Amino acid sequence: MSQARLSDQVYAGIVEIIKAEALEVGARLPSEAGLAEMFGVSRAIVREALVRLAADGITEARRGAGSFVKSRPSDRLAAFMPLAELPTTLGSYEVRFVLEAEAARLAAIRRTAVEMAHVEEGLALLRAALLSSAPAHAEDMELHRRIAKATGNPAFLLVFDALRSDIERIMRAGVDISRSRPPEVIATMLGEHEVIVDAIRAQDPEGAALAMRWHLWEGRRRLMP
Amino acid sequence: MSQARLSDQVYAGIVEIIKAEALEVGARLPSEAGLAEMFGVSRAIVREALVRLAADGITEARRGAGSFVKSRPSDRLAAFMPLAELPTTLGSYEVRFVLEAEAARLAAIRRTAVEMAHVEEGLALLRAALLSSAPAHAEDMELHRRIAKATGNPAFLLVFDALRSDIERIMRAGVDISRSRPPEVIATMLGEHEVIVDAIRAQDPEGAALAMRWHLWEGRRRLMP
Amino acid sequence: MSQARLSDQVYAGIVEIIKAEALEVGARLPSEAGLAEMFGVSRAIVREALVRLAADGITEARRGAGSFVKSRPSDRLAAFMPLAELPTTLGSYEVRFVLEAEAARLAAIRRTAVEMAHVEEGLALLRAALLSSAPAHAEDMELHRRIAKATGNPAFLLVFDALRSDIERIMRAGVDISRSRPPEVIATMLGEHEVIVDAIRAQDPEGAALAMRWHLWEGRRRLMP
Amino acid sequence: MSQARLSDQVYAGIVEIIKAEALEVGARLPSEAGLAEMFGVSRAIVREALVRLAADGITEARRGAGSFVKSRPSDRLAAFMPLAELPTTLGSYEVRFVLEAEAARLAAIRRTAVEMAHVEEGLALLRAALLSSAPAHAEDMELHRRIAKATGNPAFLLVFDALRSDIERIMRAGVDISRSRPPEVIATMLGEHEVIVDAIRAQDPEGAALAMRWHLWEGRRRLMP
Structure with missing residues (x-):
């Protein structure tokens, strides 16, 4: 071994x-x-x-x-994720803090109209999934991926996809945990994504980076109360 | 296509x-x-x-x-790298600025004695290669990889390795360009790596992150004079 | 003139x-x-x-x-602050984003037990003021000042005090605006300060810097809805 | 006392x-x-x-x-600065790292043609002073001040001026130390300022911030060899 x-x-x-x-x-x-x-x-x-x-x-x-x-680590986390998977899933956050904050910053500077529409659509799909009874982690992942794509730099996608299976595992747990929580938490998760997309739309690079970093930080905190 | x-x-x-x-x-x-x-x-x-x-x-x-x-883009760059490879190679820098700066920061905080020795050895190998007539890009890559490893978080290695072929291509070009340059440039490249390793040894996280970011920035500038 | x-x-x-x-x-x-x-x-x-x-x-x-x-700019802002004061007050935010985020980061690293108690007391005073009918801007200012002091570096206090009259003006407006708002806003303002102090207590430098920056960003957004 | x-x-x-x-x-x-x-x-x-x-x-x-x-602390430093002044002078660096890096970043985004000419002139005056036998700390200070002014936000000037006497003291020592050093050090100090001004001229915000931070970091290292 x-x-x-x-x-x-x-x-x-x-x-x-x-x-x-x-x-x-x-x-x-x-x-x-x-x-x-x-x-x-x-x-x-x-x-x-x-x-x-x-x-x-x-x-x-x-x-x-x-x-x-x-x-x-929260009891809910343990209920939704095998303990042996915990180290890799939590470790991916540390990379995402800098990687996705930078992607959001660059997306706000460079997004073309086409990429912006793509991001907006991603947000709409996430909103629909969160507000219905469907599981939403695929939509959550997809929105983050579209923001990475809106940087116009394929290296961000390459790296995002390398982390993909780790991120998927943690999103699935995070979303599942959240879905067994009160509606306020659902609203908070949706609101965090909206602030990120608002800043990218407003071409506010520092705001977009800060909102992304805050969202990921809060996401990790929701796993470890 | x-x-x-x-x-x-x-x-x-x-x-x-x-x-x-x-x-x-x-x-x-x-x-x-x-x-x-x-x-x-x-x-x-x-x-x-x-x-x-x-x-x-x-x-x-x-x-x-x-x-x-x-x-x-420098004429030397064109001599050492097919133009069609330029976009992916330059794009990888933008990810490296944030990814490797954060890796250096975390390495300074967490490196164990074993990881520190591993990084020091990587620097010694790069120094020997740069000061001899051997090509040095494998050693350059290896030192950066050992710093990513010293974070104690495998997600940094995972992501670094995803960028590996892009980084290798640009390092090969960068090192080749540099080797057709005067000895001062060799000394500068070596010096930049020494400052990074010094800061990790001194457990100075902000200094390590700054020195890594500066090194990568200067590396990109050396390709585009 | x-x-x-x-x-x-x-x-x-x-x-x-x-x-x-x-x-x-x-x-x-x-x-x-x-x-x-x-x-x-x-x-x-x-x-x-x-x-x-x-x-x-x-x-x-x-x-x-x-x-x-x-x-x-919000109508409420105009009701609480002469327009002629707007430029200097808003401008101070841009300095505070970097200055106070760094102060929070360093406070998390260096705060002594005495400084921590001082910060905790500042939070208790702000909480009491916000939850009662008293105006709370003096307490808000004082908590931020104690965090700057907990860096152990008097230069942060020197600079904070140079901005003091600008910050006081905007806090007075911000707090007044907030006080004519629903209790949720009061709870949010208090919660933002609690997250900052939690991170300083937990000696989490990156968390403290992020929470401070987010708090200031949200504070500016509350003035410009 | x-x-x-x-x-x-x-x-x-x-x-x-x-x-x-x-x-x-x-x-x-x-x-x-x-x-x-x-x-x-x-x-x-x-x-x-x-x-x-x-x-x-x-x-x-x-x-x-x-x-x-x-x-x-370097022996030269002790020769040029009373020990009792050391704490305040070194402490000011920590504020300057974030304050002036942000000022350089914003100057690169917003500098008008008039402000840019003002900064260029400041660099020319510093170059002339460093290359002649005149003391150069007033010119050094003035260039940094003009960059703060080019942000278009008076709060940066306000705060810079609050640190002024501390910065002046350390620049005087730093410049004096450097003047008793070989010409390479003079060239390095000048080169660092040129990189900052280049990035502001090229409207490269991240480059300007990085170059300013690197310059200040190196400046502090020159005091503590």
């Missing part, structure tokens, strides 16, 4: 510990040595998993003092 | 015109309609090519007045 | 035209020459005012085609 | 210790308690000074392990 796969298992195992032992925010995790023994792996593998848990905002390292719980 | 391929051909064709007719910076390009007729394509295809030329800093659109030459 | 004062008068005069003639979003303004004659000033003064109106998101220049209305 | 003044004295005192005891990069400073006793102040004052030393890149805090030397 590859080393990457091992650290994914340890990552999921630590999330499991946080949930099963109901560790509160601020609680201290077992030591690196303890975790290595628990999972039967080297300390280097444990360290790799801890770095990624910190990157995803689940734990926090304090120099010389160990790792602590920073936020607990 | 796909539409993407057509707009690539028009892109390369316009660069050809700029070179063959020795259009100076500030010179006006033929109109959209004129270019469409010249290349036997629709105006939508011409517009797509013009948006990407502007994105790559080669032309500049002025509302109601047409497109103008903003900077001329 | 100084040139700066003249361009302020022209700025306010153009806003007056937009309001009095009920120019819709997208409507074309009179030409530079026409405005110069109307206000009895040089075209250079008119151009200066137009650049600032565009900076504030009220108008938009299209090359070769003139200036167009991009968003109309 | 005000608390701010006390922490400035402690800041300067710690720099004195680093120099007098020739502490190398990586060396551990005395403990907070030790420093408090040494300077006869409270630990809160010592902590305030340490936070600012870390902000300025001179020391580095490691949780639970104390503070360590990260870079040593």
Whole structure:
């Protein structure tokens, strides 16, 4: 089994510990040595998993003092996504923050009338799906993809598509979680997309980048309450 | 032939015109309609090519007045890279500016001792290649890849590898161009990489991001003097 | 009268035209020459005012085609702030976007326990003021100032205080406008501040910067619906 | 004496210790308690000074392990600037990174022909001063100020002028240090300003912001080798 796969298992195992032992925010995790023994792996593998848990905002390292719980993945998340998939799906957010914010910025500067119509149509499809009982993650994905396309630079699409399966997995979970939530959350998700599209239409590059980054940030927060 | 391929051909064709007719910076390009007729394509295809030329800093659109030459691709670049490959290679820079700056920032925050040693070794290999007579683009690529890896987030590697063939093509051209240049340029390229690695070692996230962005910006400028 | 004062008068005069003639979003303004004659000033003064109106998101220049209305200042804003004060107050936002986002970022990295308690207390005071019938702009200002102080770098306070009278004027208007609005708006304003303080407490620098920038962006949007 | 003044004295005192005891990069400073006793102040004052030393890149805090030397202020700096002035002068850089980068970005978007000529003239005056034997800090300051003015937003000037005495002090030291250095450094300083002005002329907002940030970063590095 590859080393990457091992650290994914340890990552999921630590999330499991946080949930099963109901560790509160601020609680201290077992030591690196303890975790290595628990999972039967080297300390280097444990360290790799801890770095990624910190990157995803689940734990926090304090120099010389160990790792602590920073936020607990939501129970809903666990219900909709196998724990083993958590590390790759959360990790994709960190790339999307910069990648899609830049795509929204450039789309606002360069979108042609044709691309703008394409984005507007994407928003209309997402709105219809969110407001009906249909699952909406395909439409959500498609709107983000159309914004990447409106940059006029195929490299954004290339990279977006490389992340596609990770993004799809998390959108599916995010949308499913949201759909079992009250209508206000649906309205919020729709409103966030509308602000992005408004800024691209108004050719406001900084507004578009900020609105996209905020939307993704809030999306990640909705997974980890 | 796909539409993407057509707009690539028009892109390369316009660069050809700029070179063959020795259009100076500030010179006006033929109109959209004129270019469409010249290349036997629709105006939508011409517009797509013009948006990407502007994105790559080669032309500049002025509302109601047409497109103008903003900077001329270097003759050396044309000698080392088929014109038809220019659009995809230059386009990849725009993604790299945000992607690799963020990777450098996160690497400075999170790199473990093992990852740091891996990055240092990558720099040593690049230094040796640049200072000897060997081609250095494989080492250049490898150093950038190790920095992406030091983020601890595999999504950065996934995306970097998706751009890999584009980056390789441009690095090969960039390095080849540089190797036919005076030793000062070699020293500058090496120095830029050293500043990035210094900042990651010093755990200075903002410095690492800035140094990476500056390096990529200067790299693109070296292709378009 | 100084040139700066003249361009302020022209700025306010153009806003007056937009309001009095009920120019819709997208409507074309009179030409530079026409405005110069109307206000009895040089075209250079008119151009200066137009650049600032565009900076504030009220108008938009299209090359070769003139200036167009991009968003109309709210009627409520005009009721709470003399038009002549509009240019300086809106202009301060543009500095605050970068200045206070950076202050929030650094505060999240460096805040000592003492500074954190100081910020928390500032939030409690703002919450109490917003939820009671008291005017809240002094508390709003004070919370932002305490975040600037929590950077540990006095230069942030120095610069914040230089903008203080401009910020106070706009906060007073913004808070007054908001207070004549439904309770949801009050809750939103409070919520935005809570997210900023949460991120500083959690030592999440990127989250703090993003939340501050979003708060200021939304604040400006509340003035220009 | 005000608390701010006390922490400035402690800041300067710690720099004195680093120099007098020739502490190398990586060396551990005395403990907070030790420093408090040494300077006869409270630990809160010592902590305030340490936070600012870390902000300025001179020391580095490691949780639970104390503070360590990260870079040593240059001997030349000490020769040209009283140690007591060091904290305020270095602190101003952190504001300038975001403030002047944003000013350069906006200047590239909005500069009128008149403002551009004003900036070009500022560059010519700086070039003449740097290449002759005259002191050049007034010209350096003036060029930065003209770029802030070219934003068309007086709030940038207001804030720049609030930092003016701090910036002047550091420029004087920086320029003096540089003037006792080889001609390559003079050429580098001039070249950095030229890249900024080039990007503003070419209406390249991201390039202008990046070049300004790089220039300021390098300027701070020239003070702390």
